[in-house]
Structures are given as structure tokens and as C-alpha cells.
Amino acid sequence: MKIHETRHSLIRRACNPGNDQAWEDFVGRYRRFICYILHEIGISKDDVDDLCQQVLLSLTQSLPSYDRSRARFRSWLGAVIRNSAFTHLRTLKRRGIYLTKFGEQMVVKDSQDVPGELDALIESEWKTYVSSLAMGRVRSVFQGQAMDAFEMGLDGRSADEIAEATGLAISSVYTLRKRVKKRLYLEIRALTAELEP
Numbered sequence: 763m764k765i766h767e768t769r770h771s772l773i774r775r776a777c778n779p780g781n782d783q784a785w786e787d788f789v790g791r792y793r794r795f796i797c798y799i800l801h802e803i804g805i806s807k808d809d810v811d812d813l814c815q816q817v818l819l820s821l822t823q824s825l826p827s828y829d830r831s832r833a834r835f836r837s838w839l840g841a842v843i844r845n846s847a848f849t850h851l852r853t854l855k856r857r858g859i860y861l862t863k864f865g866e867q868m869v870v871k872d873s874q875d876v877p878g879e880l881d882a883l884i885e886s887e888w889k890t891y892v893s894s895l896a897m898g899r900v901r902s903v904f905q906g907q908a909m910d911a912f913e914m915g916l917d918g919r920s921a922d923e924i925a926e927a928t929g930l931a932i933s934s935v936y937t938l939r940k941r942v943k944k945r946l947y948l949e950i951r952a953l954t955a956e957l958e959p
Contacts, residue, residue, distance in 0.1 A: 789818060791957060795891045796843055799884055803847050817846045835958045840884035892957065896949035904942050911935050912942035 775784030796817050800810045820842050828838055901909060907928050914924045921939075925932045 785822075788821075792821075792839065793818070795888070796839075798891070799840075799843050799887055800847060802883060802887065803851075803880065805847060805850065809850065813846060813850050816850070817843055820846055836884070836888045837881075840881060840888075843884065844880050892950055892953050893946075896946055896953050899949045899953075900942060900946050903945060904938075908938040908942055911938045912946075915939050 775781050793814060797810050797814045800813050800817075801807070805813055821839075824842065828835070833841075904912070907930060910928055911924050911930065911934075914927065915921075919927070921932050921935045924930070924935045924939075928935070930938070
């Protein structure tokens with residue numbers, strides 16, 4: 763798949779049951795995020811893969827009805843994950859299986875805060891997910907001292923400390939950090955456009 767392919771095109775193609783490649787591309791983009799959110803909700807390791815498959819099945823069925831004028835894609839995806847997790851946790855509770863504190867809160871009918879908390883978690887983890895993917899792309903472009911200088915800066919080290927540790931001039935530290943930061947910003951924007959129709 764082309765990197766600059768429009769995300770609307772991918773969704774349209776993924777809706778076609780005969781287009782296995784488009785569906786694989788779609789799953790490749792979102793599976794890791796889905797699994798991470800399920801894990802954070804408190805779904806057991808043993809159940810995460812199965813429930814992820816259920817979420818993907820739900821997406822297969824509901825993707826054709828996704829309307830970007832009604833919700834951002836990440837919000838819609840989050841709702842599909844939340845609903846699948848809620849159904850799974852309710853089933854476990856009926857069977858008397860132990861739930862984590864967050865999982866227990868999700869199935870309590872009176873709790874109005876849990877969906878809000880879960881939506882906030884999904885929103886936060888989405889940003890982390892996109893940033894992580896962007897950082898991977900940046901690492902493929904910048905190596906060695908440029909990444910070292912940037913990552914040391916992220917760890918809170920001053921330009922002087924970075925210069926001393928790497929043997930670079932302070933001006934080079936600032937220049938390298940600025941280049942990497944700019945590329946990271948551009949990659950985050952590109953990924954946001956790719957992943958959020």
C-alpha cells in the first residue's frame with residue numbers, strides 16, 4: 763500500500779469483502795492499538811487476542827456504516843472497542859470470573875464515570891500510539907548522534923550535558939534536536955492523517 767494513499771480509500775477498500783489485502787492493511791494499522799486498549803481495560807492476556815478478533819469482526823460488520831461527519835474515526839473505533847470489552851466483561855461477571863477493578867467498574871450499570879474514563883484512556887493511548895509509530899519512522903531516517911541528542915533531550919538532559927556526552931558542539935546539539943523534532947512533528951501529522959479518516 764502506498765504511504766500517501768488516502769485513509770478514506772483504505773476504509774472504502776477494507777469494506778469490500780473480496781479485498782483481502784486492504785483488510786490486512788487495515789488490521790495491520792489498528793490491531794496493536796486495539797490489543798493495547800483491551801489489555802489496559804483489564805482483559806486477561808489469555809483473552810486479549812480472542813477479543814481483538816471479535817473487535818475486528820465487529821469492525822468488518824460496521825465499517826461500511828462509519829460516517830466521518832458524525833464522529834472522528836478514533837472515537838468510533840474506541841466505541842467499538844469499549845462495547846466489545848463491556849460485553850465480554852459482563853459475560854465473565856455472570857460466570858463469576860474475577861475482574862480487575864476497572865473491569866468491575868465497567869459492568870456496574872450505575873457508573874456514569876467509567877465510559878468517560880475509558881474514552882479518556884482511549885484518547886490518551888491513541889496519541890501515544892501515533893507518537894510511537896511516528897518515532898519509529900523518525901528512527902529510520904535519523905540515526906546515531908542525531909537520535910542520541912534528541913532522546914537525551916527527551917530525558918531532560920541539558921544541551922551542555924548532551925554535548926559533553928556525545929562530543930558534539932552545543933550548536934550541533936541544538937541543530938540536530940531541532941531537525942529530529944521537526945521530522946517527528948511532520949510524521950505525527952502524516953500518521954494522524956493516515957490513521958484518522
